[in-house]
Amino acid sequence: MYIYKTAVVGAGAMGAEIAQVISFSGVPVLLKDVDQARVNQGLDTIRKVYQRRVDRGKMTQDELEKKLALVTGVTTYDSFKDVDLVIEAVPEKLSLKQQILKDLDQITPSSAVLASNTSSLSISALGGATARPHKVIGMHFFYPAHIMKLVEVIPGLETSEETTGDVTAFAESLRKLPIRVNECPGFLVNRILMPYLNEAAFCVQEGALGPRQIDEAMVAFGFPMGPFTLVDNLGFDVCREVVNVLLDAYGSRMRPAEIWERLHDLKRYGVKAGAGFYLYGDRAGKDDPELDKVLHALRGASKTDSEFSANRIVLPMVNEAIRCLEEHVCTAADVDLAVVAGLGFPQSKGGILHYADELGLQVVLEELERLAKRYGERFWPSPLLKRKVGAGHLGEKTKKGFFDYT
Numbered sequence: 001m002y003i004y005k006t007a008v009v010g011a012g013a014m015g016a017e018i019a020q021v022i023s024f025s026g027v028p029v030l031l032k033d034v035d036q037a038r039v040n041q042g043l044d045t046i047r048k049v050y051q052r053r054v055d056r057g058k059m060t061q062d063e064l065e066k067k068l069a070l071v072t073g074v075t076t077y078d079s080f081k082d083v084d085l086v087i088e089a090v091p092e093k094l095s096l097k098q099q100i101l102k103d104l105d106q107i108t109p110s111s112a113v114l115a116s117n118t119s120s121l122s123i124s125a126l127g128g129a130t131a132r133p134h135k136v137i138g139m140h141f142f143y144p145a146h147i148m149k150l151v152e153v154i155p156g157l158e159t160s161e162e163t164t165g166d167v168t169a170f171a172e173s174l175r176k177l178p179i180r181v182n183e184c185p186g187f188l189v190n191r192i193l194m195p196y197l198n199e200a201a202f203c204v205q206e207g208a209l210g211p212r213q214i215d216e217a218m219v220a221f222g223f224p225m226g227p228f229t230l231v232d233n234l235g236f237d238v239c240r241e242v243v244n245v246l247l248d249a250y251g252s253r254m255r256p257a258e259i260w261e262r263l264h265d266l267k268r269y270g271v272k273a274g275a276g277f278y279l280y281g282d283r284a285g286k287d288d289p290e291l292d293k294v295l296h297a298l299r300g301a302s303k304t305d306s307e308f309s310a311n312r313i314v315l316p317m318v319n320e321a322i323r324c325l326e327e328h329v330c331t332a333a334d335v336d337l338a339v340v341a342g343l344g345f346p347q348s349k350g351g352i353l354h355y356a357d358e359l360g361l362q363v364v365l366e367e368l369e370r371l372a373k374r375y376g377e378r379f380w381p382s383p384l385l386k387r388k389v390g391a392g393h394l395g396e397k398t399k400k401g402f403f404d405y406t
């Protein structure tokens, strides 16, 4: 299927970025929001992204105007009658997204693909709101979309292979790295990321180390930023919503550390709120008696003899990734591509499953068993890991693990 004309519904943080990416590839795109002011804000965001390219000498002013001319801001669906693909990027509310998909189902040609940029809602539930569930699919970009290469392509229960193929090819034409993620709650990247962020939070609330020391340790491990800097940038409120989806779907292994709740109650949502695990703005780098009080209360109540190691927070990611393999959510190669391109996992380690293979799967299993005894069942090793070890597939040293090294 050729995609000649597209539309993005919702001109907020993600919608505007996605429309910019599409226009950059030379494809016309309608950008719709509820009123002209919001449409203008979206157009302004796009202009700023292009202007930065001009300022860095990567584009001329003339080229900027030509690219911008491919984006048409609208407040109605009048011009949606000949679109080939629509990506919705409205707020993360099932009823709102279902209503939008219903409207799009009425207005767009029956051949058009309806994609959702949802971070956590069920693609099958969105498809079910339309008479064309075979044409409904998840197309999950990461923020900021003009920089982040990864796109999770998520077919729902009834999405056709043709739709999945069309959207994958389209994402490639945008110069992105699409990976196929068979639908599961949290999809792939958020599902793997949250256990890592959560375990780092457990380490802090138990008093193993402070946020800054853990951030420094993970930067030394090879991440571009530590888990607490990342969570403050993502936004505590956003992460909490994702954690709740994961908790609801997978049960107690996703139970959030209490400190998340305490900081949320204090509205310390991260950078955008001026405070999270760190202070920002005028208070950056200053003493933080509020956080000290929270930590004092939690550490006083904690009976755990705590420890921090990079593996204590990385192995829960490895374990969750193995569960994804077990459930056929994606391939081992796509897991590694996703963590490097989507999470900044050190490229030098090749991705988390290559990292596990390098450590040795027996070592990974023994460490998870030790951590499970000490900290509880969230470390319980996945059955596939045990099967691999039982079969003697121990990673690089036996030339067989999650990858083949022969």
Ligand SMILES: NC(=O)c1ccc[n+]([C@@H]2O[C@H](COP(=O)([O-])OP(=O)(O)OC[C@H]3O[C@@H](n4cnc5c(N)ncnc54)[C@H](O)[C@@H]3O)[C@@H](O)[C@H]2O)c1
Pocket (backbone or CB within 6 Å): 009, 010, 011, 012, 013, 014, 015, 032, 033, 034, 038, 088, 089, 090, 091, 092, 093, 100, 117, 118, 119, 120, 140, 141, 142, 143
């Ligand atoms: N922000 C992120 O980091 C991020 C990353 C990946 C995915 N997402 C997902 O992208 C989606 C959008 O998130 P966001 O951060 O851009 O939200 P946002 O609040 O910045 O933007 C949403 C926009 O949708 C508009 N809108 C609401 N109802 C509408 C309607 N009926 N028709 C047209 N427009 C309408 C709003 O006016 C707003 O401009 C969510 O599903 C979110 O989960 C967000």
